[in-house]
Amino acid sequence: MIRIGHGYDVHRMQEGRRLVLGGVDIPCERGLLGHSDADVVTHALMDAILGAMRAGDIGKLFPDTDPAYEGADSIKLLSRVAELARSRGYRILDCDCTIGAQVPKLAPFREQMRRNMADAMGLDLGSVGLKATTTERLGFVGREEGMEAWAVALLDDGCTEGARE
Numbered sequence: 786m787i788r789i790g791h792g793y794d795v796h797r798m799q800e801g802r803r804l805v806l807g808g809v810d811i812p813c814e815r816g817l818l819g820h821s822d823a824d825v826v827t828h829a830l831m832d833a834i835l836g837a838m839r840a841g842d843i844g845k846l847f848p849d850t851d852p853a854y855e856g857a858d859s860i861k862l863l864s865r866v867a868e869l870a871r872s873r874g875y876r877i878l879d880c881d882c883t884i885g886a887q888v889p890k891l892a893p894f895r896e897q898m899r900r901n902m903a904d905a906m907g908l909d910l911g912s913v914g915l916k917a918t919t920t921e922r923l924g925f926v927g928r929e930e931g932m933e934a935w936a937v938a939l940l941d942d943g944c945t946e947g948a949r950e
């Protein structure tokens with residue numbers, strides 16, 4: 786049976802932090818604040834996969850109170866989520882993500898972000914969609930206070946209809 790999952794995440798922008806999106810270190814005066822590398826799009830994608838698995842969320846799997854995840858490389862955490870999915874009999878089929886960011890321009894980094902996320906999940910590049918949008922200067926994204934990301938993922942649970950809880 787095909788399962789759908791959705792993920793959403795927000796991180797605050799702050800001077801002196803790296804901007805890491807889809808595993809790409811993007812040159813920018815300000816980066817994203819978080820316990821991990823604060824890779825907002827990779828976090829949304831992990832939550833989408835976990836949602837499709839009905840397996841909670843990244844905060845449950847990787848608590849932000851655990852020093853093990855301080856400065857964590859979120860792409861490595863994505864590999865772990867994909868491995869967890871495989872170990873439970875799921876196959877990640879397809880996913881699509883959107884980043885809300887007023888600045889910087891992300892288009893030049895889009896293909897490398899897709900590649901990093903696809904590689905982390907063991908998927909073809911074509912199975913990972915990624916877009917970016919400004920919010921036309923509206924809201925916290927528009928004021929450059931933070932960035933947000935949404936993701937959806939389709940997983941095959943390997944079961945006949947209705948067999949999983």
Ligand SMILES: Nc1ccn([C@@H]2O[C@H](COP(=O)(O)O)[C@@H](O)[C@H]2O)c(=O)n1
Pocket residue numbers: 885886887888889890891892893917918919920921
């Ligand atoms: N941080 C961003 C935001 C947007 N883009 C690209 O620009 C296009 C137009 O954005 P609008 O918000 O004005 O619709 C968008 O479709 C993206 O291709 C970007 O690269 N980086």
Ligand SMILES: C[C@@]1(CO)OP(=O)(O)OP(=O)(O)OC[C@H]1O
Pocket residue numbers: 794795818819820821822823824828843844845847848849850854855857862
């Ligand atoms: C992956 C984690 C690990 O601390 O990253 P954070 O940078 O804390 O980001 P957030 O999206 O607030 O919560 C998810 C956490 O589990």
